[in-house]
Amino acid sequence: MKRPQGFDQPAAPEPARPAAVRTRGPRRTTKPGSSTAGRATDARPAPGRTPGSPAASDQTSTEPIVLPAPGARRVAPVWPLRRPTETVDSPAIQGITRPDAAPGLPATPAATPPADAPLTPAGARRKFRAARRARKLYEREEVRRFTWRSRRRRTIWLVSLGIIAALGGFVLIGAYSPLMALKTIEVVGADRVPSAEVQAALGEQLGTPLPLVDFSKVKKELSRFTLIRSYVTESRPPGTLVVRIVERExxxxxxxxxxxxxxxxxxxxxxxxxxxxxxxxxxxxxxxxxxxxxxxxxxxxxxxxxxxxxxxxxxxxxxxxxxxxxxxxxxxxxxxxxxxxxxxxxxxxxxxxxxxxxxxxxxxxxxxxxxxxx
Incomplete structure (x- = not known):
């Protein structure tokens, strides 16, 4: 049987390779003098044909891929370090001006670096500080939002303690200050009982601060007057004691x-x-x-x-x-x-x-x- 023209002796079939490393090689062209010049061939067999058949061209071949040895370290390509563009909505990093601006001239906002510019160490530090300030501000606002009840209770307690302390101080000042000393004894309601005798009986209390007047002694002195059925005392700051008498009828x-x-x-x-x-x-x-x-x-x-x-x-x-x-x-x-x-x-x-x-x-x-x- 006569072989078709333009085909050479088929090459010996290559040993089978694993599917993970078998790949299609680059296309090659035949030599100019061959009968198949100008026709590109593919390493894949034609549909319906198997490798090693007479119809396969012996001029096509695949280039093997060299796999790294087991345990070898793969070196990744080094690209310029860039940082993704991010927006920090913080008042702490807005309005940054140039430090070398001349005095007396309007402040010029700092130029924003392009998005594809490499991140320098100084820029990274600035962004880190700005982000940290924004984070602290956010945390402070959150703490204030969640602790307003406790702060309100604390304020109420502090105000109450302040009022109590002020009242205590006023009482102490009134008790021991000479400004509150008893100077006048006023008798009201005495008809049969002479008022002068009542004032003379209570004369020992003169000079005593009003809060420290001994009312047990006042009762003892007034009980000597048989015409007095009952009495009521009233303190009038800064130095007056009023004795209201109800006489016997x-x-x-x-x-x-x-x-x-x-x-x-x-x-x-x-x-x-x-x-x-x-x-x-x-x-x-x-x-x-x-x-x-x-x-x-x-x-x-x-x-x-x-x-x-x-x-x-x-x-x-x-x-x-x-x-x-x-x-x-x-x-x-x-x-x-x-x-x-x-x-x-x-x-x-x-x-x-x-x-x-x-x-x-x-x-x-x-x-x-x-x-x-x-």
């Missing part, structure tokens, strides 16, 4: 071997004398001023209106349920017990208006709903 006179004692509702003797005090009724109790009969009589006198109390002559109380009044003019009032004294007083006042004293000998209001005239 006499309700009648009690007959004694020495004469008459003017007493109040508690039986305390306000004054004594040989003559009966004018304007006050005589109280007669079986067991004296401390008995239950005297207490009932005192309660009845306190419940009477001023118009009837001025017409009262004597009050007799054998027991607490047997109180009898005698009016000026001889009229007798049967009162009974001290219960419902306010109601009985209203009924008696109405009876006296409708039936004046002198026209009636006796007013019986022991049962105020059914009063009896005799």
């Amino acid at each position: 006499p309700i009648g006179a009690v007959v004694t071997p020495a004469g008459f004692d003017l007493v109040d509702a508690a039986g305390v003797v306000i004054q004594s004398g040989t003559e009966r005090p004018a304007g006050y009724a005589t109280i007669t109790a079986r067991s004296g001023a401390g008995s239950t009969g005297f207490q009932a009589a005192a309660a009845v006198i306190m419940a009477l209106p001023d118009g009837i109390r001025g017409q009262l002559d004597t009050v007799t109380a054998a027991t607490k349920d047997d109180v009898t009044l005698t009016l000026v003019g001889g009229a007798r009032v049967v009162w009974g017990s001290a219960e419902k004294s306010e109601y009985k007083a209203v009924v008696l006042a109405a009876l006296v208006v409708s039936h004046p004293v002198g026209s009636v000998g006796e007013y019986d209001v022991s049962s105020p709903d059914s009063a009896v005239l005799r």
Whole structure:
């Protein structure tokens, strides 16, 4: 069988190589004198043909790739060190001016290096410092944002402690400063009790700072005055002490071997004398001023209106349920017990208006709903 023209003897097939290192070699052209001049061949076999077949050209070959030996170190190409372009939105790196600008000339913002310029050590340090400042500023703002509650509580505590300290200092200054010393004692409400005697009794407290006035001594001195039923003290800075006195109110006179004692509702003797005090009724109790009969009589006198109390002559109380009044003019009032004294007083006042004293000998209001005239 005759071979086709233009093909030489096929080359011996090469041993098989691993798929990872087999590659396509560069295209080659045949020599000018060959029958296949000007025709490029490929190392890959034509479709439907296998390597080593008569149709494969013996002028095509592949160049082997030299693999590095196991354990050999691969050297990467050295390229200029560049830094990716980044934008730092921080006020700390804005408005950077040239340090060599002449004084008196407007500041010129620093030139921004091109994005593809290599990063120098000085530029890297500047960017690092700017980024660090921006980071610190961001962290500070975050800390302030997350700690505002604690800072508010701390402020409230500090303000409260400051106010307490200021008040404490003011109290200490007021307690030990001579500016707050007691200089004047003012007595208010004294009628029967002489004001001068009260001021003289409290004279030991003069010169003492108002916060340090000994009120136990004030009470002891005022308790000597039997006419004082109660009192209230009031401090008026810088140096005045006001004593408001409530005197005992006499309700009648009690007959004694020495004469008459003017007493109040508690039986305390306000004054004594040989003559009966004018304007006050005589109280007669079986067991004296401390008995239950005297207490009932005192309660009845306190419940009477001023118009009837001025017409009262004597009050007799054998027991607490047997109180009898005698009016000026001889009229007798049967009162009974001290219960419902306010109601009985209203009924008696109405009876006296409708039936004046002198026209009636006796007013019986022991049962105020059914009063009896005799």
